[in-house]
Amino acid sequence: MTINKKLLGVAGTGMLTLMLSSQLLAHGDVTPQAVDTAGLAPLGEEWLEANPYGTDHPDHERAVEIGASAYNQNCARCHGLEGISGGIAPDLRMLEVGIEGDEWFQYRVINGAVRDGRVYMPKMADYLSQEALWAIRAWLETQHVEQ
Numbered sequence: 525m526t527i528n529k530k531l532l533g534v535a536g537t538g539m540l541t542l543m544l545s546s547q548l549l550a551h552g553d554v555t556p557q558a559v560d561t562a563g564l565a566p567l568g569e570e571w572l573e574a575n576p577y578g579t580d581h582p583d584h585e586r587a588v589e590i591g592a593s594a595y596n597q598n599c600a601r602c603h604g605l606e607g608i609s610g611g612i613a614p615d616l617r618m619l620e621v622g623i624e625g626d627e628w629f630q631y632r633v634i635n636g637a638v639r640d641g642r643v644y645m646p647k648m649a650d651y652l653s654q655e656a657l658w659a660i661r662a663w664l665e666t667q668h669v670e671q
């Protein structure tokens with residue numbers, strides 16, 4: 525009996541968290557917009573360590589173009605329009621250029637930022653393709669400013 529109650533309790537808490545997070549979703553904090561990545565070389569399932577659409581990639585320009593609008597649709601509400609943070613979330617123009625910045629970018633978009641069950645940043649890679657996310661990274665690098 526006690527065990528059953530405990531189990532019910534755990535299940536209940538799980539349900540609550542689920543309800544709360546879907547409510548967050550419903551409020552538009554996280555309503556990812558599909559990104560059309562047509563024209564970009566497909567990257568497969570496995571996550572790459574570094575941005576493939578760098579300046580020497582044939583699809584670089586297309587990636588920057590797609591990335592700019594994908595950013596504004598999916599990241600700007602927290603990170604600021606055009607990458608200019610209003611202070612809610614870090615200013616992504618200041619991410620390091622090159623592989624260091626790529627690694628941190630990749631880590632964050634895959635893992636999001638979740639502390640004590642609170643979602644500060646959703647796991648964007650659950651909603652957007654690797655192509656779309658690297659395109660955003662390619663655009664961000666064109667906006668880079670030193671800290």
Ligand code: HEC
Binds near residue numbers: 599614
């Ligand atoms: C719901 C708000 C929200 C959305 C939407 C969001 N982020 Fe974030 N992001 C945050 C917050 C808050 C942090 C800071 C997390 C921390 O330091 O704990 C963060 C951190 C980051 C970082 C690390 C920055 C640094 O300087 O450490 C990267 C990279 C990042 N986000 C990329 C993105 C990208 C790309 C998107 C869109 C595809 C996105 N985020 C969408 C809220 C958001």
